[in-house]
Amino acid sequence: MANCMVFHTQIASIMEMLANAAVAEICKLVDDDYAVFRLEITQSQKENRALRRKLQLQELKVARERVLASRPSSVKLVNRYRGMARGEGNLTGGHRSLVKPVGHNTWRDDQPITVDEGNGTSTQHVIVIESADTEAAGPGVKQERSEGEEDPRHSSDIQTGAPHVVTKDPTTTPAQPRDISRTPNAILKSETETLTRLGRLGCPPTPRSEYLLYGNPSQRTVLSHRDSGDALQTGNDPTCSYATEMIPGDVPVGLDTQTNPIRGDWNQYSSSVYSEGFLDKKGEGLIVDEVTVKEEGDAPLIWNEDETHLRGQSQGNTSDFLDYRESLEPNPNIATHSPLHALRDREPVSTSMAPSDSHGRILFDQVLNSNDKARVQAWEVGATSGGSKEKRFFCMFCNKGFNCPQKVEIHQRVHIGVKPFSCTQCHMRFSQAWNLKIHQRVHTGEKPYSCSQCHMRFAQTCNLKRHQRVHTGEKPYSCPQCEKRFSHQHQLKMHLKVHTGERAQYYPQTSSNES
């Protein structure tokens, strides 16, 4: 009997153990399944989130495209219009203005227009922004300001995507914290870093130069001189327009400067100097001799010639400015300067648009007259040696050499965008008098160059020369891939696309093909 009891007890314990084991097994299975289930749920949720995000992006994209479609197709960055026109600015008005000649409806519909007839009675100023950032900001990027309203920080704020508070009255605008003297290196390093990103400046910052390049270079549309010019000339009106005053290279570089409301346009003017145009020159740096940069209320800053030579070779501590990557963030409070900037500080002169070519001339004179002619002299290298053809004078912007300072002056119009010579018939403007003279043949019909073998006449000698290949059969442009020859360089360029299968590739072809 006792044995039976023990047996039962053992059986019971065994059963209990088995039951426990079974429960444990079941729990384990449930746990495992639950874990798998949870994992699946989590993954599904993640996928849902990703899809939702994707959907939102798509919607955003569609919305943006709608906005773009509803807007004029080529809203231009305001920088684009900071060419000559900025010179018309009323210095005391503190506004920038673009000039549209009366009776010349040559602006495209989408062009930002500000009418300033040169009498200082500008009525409105249009700022049009185009950038990925601003587009992302949604519609309403076109902003108009009436006279006196323009906040000089406006463009920079917009460009940087930073929230902008419109200050109605520039005179009541709180003073900007611009203690330059405390952070010149930071400024410069920002600038240099940006330039370096652009791949056009292979040298570290100069300690005291103060122009600032900001914005996202990747968003910039780099146009060649020709590009911009053409773009501006393909407006509704095929005739000439003030659009040609735009600085060729002055495109979306994002250069901008801190503007004192009192000074208005000059900063924009100076910004144009440091535009893609000059930066694009073979990676050459710029040379700036000593320029006193005077900020109102601030201690004067000096551009020291010894410290501001920027050349193609790295001259300084690269890591030094790389440390300031963070400072690349656009800082609207940073005052920026350029030689021109400095000049305007020294000699603020009204540059209201005059019916003649005066405004460009005035501007340019402002740039080069005061001390700049002397400055050009200052760049003279080896002044006492060498013949007259030796290039002893160098462009302050691209370091290109010339044999006399006047050539430097003329050349620098390329960078500055000054076109002092205007056509009386169509208001086209030119940087060189001869170009104007050639242009005016369009109006006069003068074609002084006639072909000796046919009746054709030409306004430009080079066109005659090119035409004469028709008679001579000369085809100086040969395809390197198929021996085909062309009389027109453009023909070769187009032909090369046949080989590459590309439609838009550009193959620069120089006259080296000419034999």
Place this chain on the structure above:
DNA sequence: CTGGGGAAGGGGCCC
């Protein structure tokens, strides 16, 4: 695609 003209930009040379 090819051929060709119109026109502007800009550097160099000469007087």
Place this chain on the structure above:
DNA sequence: AGGGCCCCTTCCCCA
């Protein structure tokens, strides 16, 4: 020294 002119390059447009 400065202006006028030449020349080259480039882009655009059209047939």
